Amino acid sequence: MTEKTNPKPEETKIGVYVCYCGGNISDVVDVEKVAEKMREHPNVTIARTDMSMCSDAGQSIVENDIKELGLNRVVIGACAPSLHEHTFRGTVARGGLNPYFFHHVGLREQDSWVHSNNPGGATEKAIRLMYAGIAKANLLKPLDMIKLKAERHALVIGGGVAGLRAAYDIAGRGINVTLIEKTPFLGGRMAQLETVFPTGNNAREDLHSLINEVRTHPLITIHTLSELVNIRGYIGNYDVQIRSQSRGVSGDNAEAALAACTQEVPDDFNYGLTKRKVVYRAYEGCFPSTPAVDWEHYDGKPIEIDGQKVIFENKKKTFDLRIGAIVIATGFQPYEPPRGDYGYDELPEVVTLPQFIRHMGLRDGNVGELTWKGHPVRDIAAIHCVGSRHLAGVHEPQPDGILNNYCSRVCCTATLHQVNELLDEYPNINVYDFYEDIRTYGLEHESYYTEASKKMVRFLRFHGDQRPEVVAAPEGDTHPVLVKGKDYLTNGLEVEVPVDLVILAVGMVPRPVDDLVDMMKIPKGDDRFLLEVHPKLRPVETPVPGIVLAGTAQSPMNIQESCNAASAAAAKVAVLLAAGQVELDPYVANVDLDKCEGTGACIEVCEYEDAIVLETMTVEGKEVQRAVVTPANCSGCGNCVSACPHHAIDVQGWEVAHYEAMVDAITMEVEI
Amino acid sequence: MNETTTTKEPKILILATLSGGYAGADYVGQQHLNYSTNTSILPVRCPSMFSTEFYIKAFEKGIDGIIVMYSGTDSPFKGGPERTAVMVDQTYKKMGELGINIKRLKLAAICTVCKKPFLKQVNEMNETLNEIGFVQDELADQGKDK
Amino acid sequence: MDENKLKADALVVGGGIAGMQSALDLADQGYQVILVEKEPSIGGKMIMLSKVFPTLDCASCITTPKMSAVANNKNIRILSYSEIQSIQKNGSGFIANVLKKPRFVVEETCTGCRLCEYACPVDIPNPFDLNIGAIRAVRVPFSTAVPQIAVLDMDNCILCGKCARACPVDSIDFLQTEKEVEIEVDTLIIATGFETTPIDAKKEYGNGKLHNVIDGLIMERLLAPTGPYARVIRPGDGKEPESIAYVQCAGSRDETLGVPYCSRICCMYAIKQAMLIAGSLPMADITIYYMDIRTFGKGYEQFYQNAQAMGIEFVKGKVAKISEDENQNPVVRVELIDENSQIIERTHDMIVLSVGMIPKYNPSQVYGVNVDEFGFVKSPTPNLSSTKTNQPGIFATGASTGPMDIVDSINSASAAASSAASYLESVRNGK
Secondary structure (H helix, E strand, O other), rough: OOOOOOOOHHOOEEEEEEHHHOOOOOOOOHHHHHHHHHOOOOOOEEEEEEEOOHHHHHHHHHHHHHHHHHOEEEEEEEEHHHHHHHHHHHHHOOOOOOOOEEEEEEHHHHHOOOOOOHHHHHHHHHHHHHHHHHHHHHHOOOOOOOEEOOOEEEEEOOHHHHHHHHHHHHHOOOOEEEEOOOOHHHHHHHHHEEOOOOOOEEEHHHHHHHHHHHOOOOOOEEEEEEEEEEEEOOEEEEEEEEEEEEEEEOOHHHHHHHHHHEEEOOOHHOOOOEEEEEEEEOOOOOOOOOEEEEOOOOOOOEEOOOOOOEOOOOOEEEEEEEOOEEOOOEEEEEEOOOOHHHHOOOOOOEEEHHHHHHHHHHOOOOOOHHHHOEOOOOOOEEOOOOOOOOOOOOOOOOOOOOOOOOOOOHHHHHHHHHHHHHHEEEEEEOEEEOOOOOOOOOOOHHEEEEEEEEOEEEEEEEEOOOEEEEEEOOOOOOOOOEEEEEEHHHHEEEEEEEEEEEEEOOOOOEOOOOOHHHHOOOOOOOOOOOOOOEOEEEEEEOOOOOOOEOOOHHOOOOOOHHHHHHHHHHHHHHHHHHEEEEEEEEEEEOOOOOOOOOOHHHHHOOOOOOOEEEEEEEEOOOEEEEEOHHHHOOOOOOHHHHHOOOEEEEEEEHHHHHHHHHHHHHHHOOOO | OOOOOOOOHHHHHEEEEEEOHHHHHHHHOOOOOOOOOOOOEEEEEEEEHOHHHHHHHHHEEEEEEEEEOOOOOOOOOOOOOHHHHHHHHHHHHHHHHHHHOOHEEEEEEEEOOOOOHHHHHHHHHHHHHHHHHOHHHHHHHHHHOO | OOEEEEEOOOEEOOOOHHHHHHHHHHHHHHEEEEEOEEEEEEEOOHOOEEEOOOOOOEHHHHHHHHHHHHHOOEEEEEOOEEEEEEEEEEEEEEEEEEEEOOOOOOOOOOOOOOOOHHHHEEEEOHHHHHHOOOEEEEOOOOOOOOOOOOOEEOOOOOOOHHHHHHHHOEEEEEOOOOEEEEEEEEEEEEEOOOOEOOOOOOOHHHHHHOOEEHHHHOOOHOOOOOOEEEEEEOOOOOOOOEEEEEOOOOOOHHHOOOOOOOOHHHHHHHHHHHHHHHOOOOOOOOEEOHHHHHHOOOOOHHHHHHHHOOOOOEEEEEEEEEEEOOOOOOOEEEEOOOOOOEEEEOOOOOOOOOOOEEEHHHHHHHHHHEOOOOOOOOOOOOOOOOOOOOOEEEOOOHHHHHOOOHHHHHHHHHHHHHHHHHHHHHHHHHO
């Protein structure tokens, strides 16, 4: 029932709508004036304004006008096309028009919001842009979405809690999942925790309930020690290449190799507090349980196993998969302070919170007294916001030039949770908590704060631009380190707190994923975390169709929030792949065979395999060569458009003629 | 239509990629930063589609400055940025032949959150145009020379 | 089809942002969804808001398209102005009994033309504007309401018949009665949302009786372009305020009110409103009295830093008492923690209480789900699967599970849809 005929420009009947956007546009742009000017245009049948065009009521107006006034083109000036172009295409289709007989003009982000200092100029610009939109609308042709088979198979990158959650939920919808994890073991950062808030459950027990569900699910395939190395294709049909490293040991000799190995390196699972062998398990009970060789550190020397000298060999292999959608769950790493900051890496009594959690986990039972490097711990200072909430002009940017000006969300509750557990076990320890704001925001988080207060944790409040300092105590002092700062709970009093241990509540930074960013062309935000399209409209989607985000790769999150984001990502994957078919925009190259002379210039500049080829065909009894496009392979970049000496190629929906008409409209002098 | 009585401003056309400059312009808007209103931003998939002829025609129609805000190395299109650079280079040559100041055409990589580079490009183009004047005066002068 | 018996894959209870998102994510996977909403329109609390943090998008720009997408989705059926009466187990699924309240307007024929509204002589306080503005006894609930169908408030109707005469499609039905609808579904999502803590709860803050003390939600309506005055004025005398103060944690982190938890959204909405007021009343002084600023989400801390740069005054202090002077100006008694904890009194033109969140509805009786001491639905697995309840097949999302901002609600809603879809598949495959 959509109209397929293409009226000539002079026959177009255009409906023009200018949105107030609830004041966002109309506070600056004289929207009524814009509509008035539109009415002067010969092709405009009706021009209206509305408080909110995207509302059901606003959309109904357009639908009715199409039906009642016989409109055959619609131009709407509103917010950015990225937000509502899709919405309005649906509106136009419900009105009975081909959805591509619609053009969206952005009057908010590119006009009212950037010209609030010049309302007259903004109004004039709106008129100009709307006229340009009408000029394009006049030339629009009906288009149909390209329907493609979608592979019902998702790739999840990252085997931490978010990746596991996403994999399980996608498989739950009947879709195949391949889960790849870079390290030899699943579990990610959550495995390095001991108990988790708000339940107090053991982190690894919780994690293993999920790992067991994932590893026994018939639709999920797990590859550890595996990375994505190449990707091509498009939503529904990504061809990915994965490279796997071998574990180096196998079931037969694994235990013996583990026992025989003598080369030791700092144990990254314990954040360097201990050492481990280069043949290792991340932790007892990890999955897979088979040990693996740490290829990065293995010195290549033979190890004697059962009387035989064995040299481990990393047999890398790559394999290809056809994938419909991809979940990025690459997670975070704890912020590591530069050497000397708060005494970190210089004073042995300064640790990060993740290190302290490992220290607590490593103790051999309850020995009645907490010790650190052999010394009893009587007084502890915790310092919040280390690596978070940095201020421009006060704090140095990171080596990559980026200022960590964001809040890392989990550190306040995590710190107080840890402090409370510590005090349950060692009620005689004194804890001094240096904070700027305590952000125990979750439903059950505030109770950690009140409990800590009840347990006589001494809170000291600093100002963000005057953070505490950690220095070595003078020789012969009662305690090894001093924390110095101003306490604004007591009128900025200078304090000097002698302690045995300093815990730095470090923030989160994303795991470096520049390789994925480059390969997939997905954006990072100002804070280097991966960036969603819109925090409310499309909160887990990237601008690349079929690639979604899960967990702390996107921003700091706690476990609950990571799992919710992962499940949300799974829901988006299910929406894309459940039907086994995806629809793509029809923006691909189109050859006008009447103009094509078979020069092949287009093929020379095309970088996509089999997107455009020369085929032999018969024209007026003669065999000739003509360019032919395979839409599924064409990216619609337009390289061929400028290459064709006969102007025989255009990208559908984005024709050169559209731009020429828009330039005509823009250069027209408008009187307002 | 009649000319307005207000002082005539140079016209800047910005061809901005959906994956780069156009999203960057939206980001500038979300940050509520200000720039001049003589700018018309048109979304493009990849500016590699524009031939020299297109740019020259635009100048002849009265566009005083064109900024091509492409996605550079962030482009989702293989070979698109390279092809764009080739076309812009060819256009510079043609502009030289026609006596159009090549400063009127600028190719800049703008990312989706490049607010400062976006503003810098717009401001610089305005400064350039204030210095070198309207394209139609330039073309008229060329006509006289011949 | 028998309109009193409906069948679908999933039932979503609550048409706010969370319920809408859950419904859309299920419907877009091909499942049939029924969305039940108690009010005459879907949209929930979000549709009442002015602009939303941290992007400062207008709230309707995000909400109305979702409302429209729900209304236009062929797999979703909306039952508005309807309430769940009871839920029975039915194998692995459920049978819900729903009461459809009388609108006194025939839904099938009403076009939303509003002629009844223009004809109605009875003005009543507008519930959409939290009773500050006025609206007619029969009206389309608000301009962007979905469905666009009128509703008649029988409690205030004088039965003059003007609306019936004005209606061009003869849709006014004074004799309409409530209807019972039985819905058979396989899974169910609770998205019943929140209420703000009552403004009159705290004696020290004037029990809601002070003239120029309002709560954050009313300020949203004052700031909204669709609001009653379309500008910020004092409710007491209509004067434009020159000095506005926010009192944070007014209804949260307060054992005496039975709300010991943090409500998560109040810091950000106060900062956002302060920025919006600074835009519309550039000369006004704006102060935020706070204990801890909790701007923890993506982009939130930067938002806070921007507000500080704009000149909004943040004062760490505990507001002990609010009273008013002879000109009805509110006076705060505040302990300035950064200034040696001295206690001072400051007079403002207007005070906004940053009220917190409490559950709108306690579903434990009807649904048999476990709730916490406050009435929020409690998950047995709060970390790994926060939308699960103790009842297999029943999921809970958004603010029904705890205070949550819009971004977190939307993710929670999609997560609930994901869990519900997995449940549907597992019962169908006989697992």
